[in-house]
Each structure stands twice: as structure tokens, then as C-alpha cells.
Amino acid sequence: MCWEFSTLHCNLYSVTACECSFRPNLNALECDLARNLFGQHLAQEVVVNALRDFLEADYPSKPLVLSFHGWSGTGKTFLSSLLVKYLYKDGGRSPYIHYFSPILNFPHAQNLDQYKEKLKQWIQGNLTTCGRSLFLFDEMDKMHPGLIDVIVPFLGPSWVVFGSNYKKAIFIFISNSGGDDINEVALKFWRERRDREEIRLSDVESAIANTVISDREHGFWQSEIIKQNLIDFVVPFLPLRPHHVKQCVHSELMQQRLATEEDIVQSVADSLVYIPEDEKVFSSTGCKTVPSRIVYYL
Numbered sequence: 490m491c492w493e494f495s496t497l498h499c500n501l502y503s504v505t506a507c508e509c510s511f512r513p514n515l516n517a518l519e520c521d522l523a524r525n526l527f528g529q530h531l532a533q534e535v536v537v538n539a540l541r542d543f544l545e546a547d548y549p550s551k552p553l554v555l556s557f558h559g560w561s562g563t564g565k566t567f568l569s570s571l572l573v574k575y576l577y578k579d580g581g582r583s584p585y586i587h588y589f590s591p592i593l594n595f596p597h598a599q600n601l602d603q604y605k606e607k608l609k610q611w612i613q614g615n616l617t618t619c620g621r622s623l624f625l626f627d628e629m630d631k632m633h634p635g636l637i638d639v640i641v642p643f644l645g646p647s648w649v650v651f652g653s654n655y656k657k658a659i660f661i662f663i664s665n666s667g668g669d670d671i672n673e674v675a676l677k678f679w680r681e682r683r684d685r686e687e688i689r690l691s692d693v694e695s696a697i698a699n700t701v702i703s704d705r706e707h708g709f710w711q712s713e714i715i716k717q718n719l720i721d722f723v724v725p726f727l728p729l730r731p732h733h734v735k736q737c738v739h740s741e742l743m744q745q746r747l748a749t750e751e752d753i754v755q756s757v758a759d760s761l762v763y764i765p766e767d768e769k770v771f772s773s774t775g776c777k778t779v780p781s782r783i784v785y786y787l
């Protein structure tokens with residue numbers, strides 16, 4: 490059942506859960522995901538269970554480290570935004586959430602040493618201010634290999650950050666790599682007429698890991714984060730089916746307070762590209778282009 494608690498009292502998890510406007514409300518998160526994140530049973534399950542276990546411990550043995558993988562437009566950023574909404578009082582506006590994009594924050598390969606120093610200081614400084622910080626690294630497949638390893642000490646169980654319990658932090662990495670492997674498995678299930686919900690983490694986990702390890706362009710190339718197994722959970726995002734796209738169109742129309750007429754929903758969904766070309770099983774851009782297309786079909 491989906492309970493709509495506005496806030497869950499801090500002491501249900503732990504007294505320390507409340508520091509830095511940290512107000513986890515996992516029931517509400519689970520509820521919102523069930524209603525609004527389409528076609529991602531695995532991602533939903535892995536993330537909610539990982540958070541639940543992590544938050545149960547007053548003194549976790551290490552920070553929680555999640556790595557999101559999947560094709561563009563499948564909901565990786567969307568899930569992240571819901572996650573911060575239900576973890577911090579001020580949601581995405583919380584000063585304890587730190588977002589990094591290689592293109593915005595680390596654009597020039599020649600400045601790698603500077604970036605390393607800055608990133609290390611940023612993480613350490615913010616963990617000292619608030620152990621319950623969340624660090625989100627987007628587009629890991631575009632990050633200069635070697636850069637991310639400066640945060641290795643903060644991910645393991647043995648580092649000491651003076652004045653703070655850094656082991657309460659959450660790190661999320663996002664990338665498209667492994668997307669092809671996930672899609673292959675999803676397509677295989679579809680061709681065998683097996684239920685999509687039967688896909689388990691074990692069906693995709695090792696293929697994603699192998700792809701990431703062998704990608705020289707990926708920020709995790711030869712990274713100690715992989716070698717030392719510092720990622721707690723790989724979170725796979727499945728390619729979206731036409732009916733998921735229709736759900737996205739419907740949801741977008743509702744958000745824009747527009748009429749949700751079936752012919753508009755169908756027309757927008759039909760305007761997307763589906764692959765493989767002959768079978769048209771999955772949307773090639775997930776739901777990403779839905780908002781920008783709606784205007785043409787009103």
C-alpha cells in the first residue's frame with residue numbers, strides 16, 4: 490500500500506538522520522517512484538532497498554555508493570531528482586547536494602591536476618560541514634579517466650574526515666555506458682516473450698561492469714573505485730517500451746495542465762523512433778524528447 494506521509498520523523502531512522510536538513514521519507518519516495526517512474530522496476534527496487542538498509546544504521550560502515558546505467562531518457566536523472574526530493578528538507582535546493590558534470594566542471598583535460606586538487610578539497614570541505622552530503626557525478630562516461638580516483642579515500646571504510654562522520658554520505662555516479670548490454674538483455678526477454686519484470690539485477694550486472702571496465706573513455710577506466718569494489722550497487726535502467734512512452738506523454742500533459750486526449754498521446758508517442766528498426770520494441774531516446782514534441786500535436 491502507498492502511504493502518503495508528509496514527513497517521516499527523524500527518530501524513526503535515527504537521531505542523526507536529521508542533521509543538515511536530512512529528512513528521509515522513503516515511503517513517500519517509494520510511492521512517487523511507483524506512480525511516476527515508468528518501466529524501471531529494477532532501478533526502483535535496488536535504490537529503495539539500498540537506501541533503506543543504509544539509513545537503518547546509525548553508524549554505517551562506509552558511504553553508500555550507487556552507479557546508475559542506461560540509455561538516454563530512461564529516467565536516471567529523474568530518479569535522482571526524486572531521491573533528493575525525499576531525502577532532504579529543501580530537496581534539490583539543499584546546500585548539501587553537490588552536482589558535478591564533466592562538461593561544466595572539468596572541461597579541459599590539460600587542467601586535470603587542478604581539477605583533482607579542487608575536487609578533493611570540495612568533497613573533504615563539504616563532508617566536514619555535513620556528513621550527510623550527497624555527491625552526484627553525471628556523465629561519468631565523459632569524465633577524464635584518473636580524475637575520479639581522488640575521491641577513493643572518501644568511499645571506503647577507513648578514511649578519517651576530522652569532525653564528521655563521512656561514512657554517512659551518499660555518492661551517485663550516472664552514465665550511459667552499459668546501456669547496450671541492458672538493452673540486449675531486455676530485447677532477449679521480449680523475444681522470448683518473457684515478462685520484463687522477470688529481469689533481475691544478476692541478468693545485467695556483470696555485463697555492465699565488463700563494459701565499464703573496458704571503456705578507455707569512461708571515468709572509471711582503470712579506477713581504484715572498480716578495483717577496490719567500492720560501488721555498492723549497480724542500478725540498471727531498462728529501455729522504455731511504447732506504452733511507457735505513452736505514460737510519459739500522459740504525465741507531461743497533466744503537468745502542463747493540458748487535456749490528456751488519447752489521440753494526442755498516441756500521436757506524440759508515434760512520433761518517436763523505436764528500435765530495432767523492423768521490430769520497433771524500444772524507444773531510442775526513452776522519454777527524453779516527449780516534452781518538446783507535445784506542442785506540435787496540440
Ligand SMILES: Nc1ncnc2c1ncn2[C@@H]1O[C@H](COP(=O)(O)OP(=O)(O)OP(=O)(O)O)[C@@H](O)[C@H]1O
Nearest residue numbers: 525526527560561562563564565566567737776777
Ligand atoms: N522511466 C521514466 N518514467 C517517467 N518519466 C521518465 C522516465 N524516463 C524519462 N522520463 C522523463 O523524461 C525526462 C528525461 O529523462 P532523464 O533526464 O531522467 O533521462 P536520463 O536517463 O537521465 O537521460 P541522459 O542519460 O540523456 O541524461 C525526465 O525528466 C522525465 O520527465
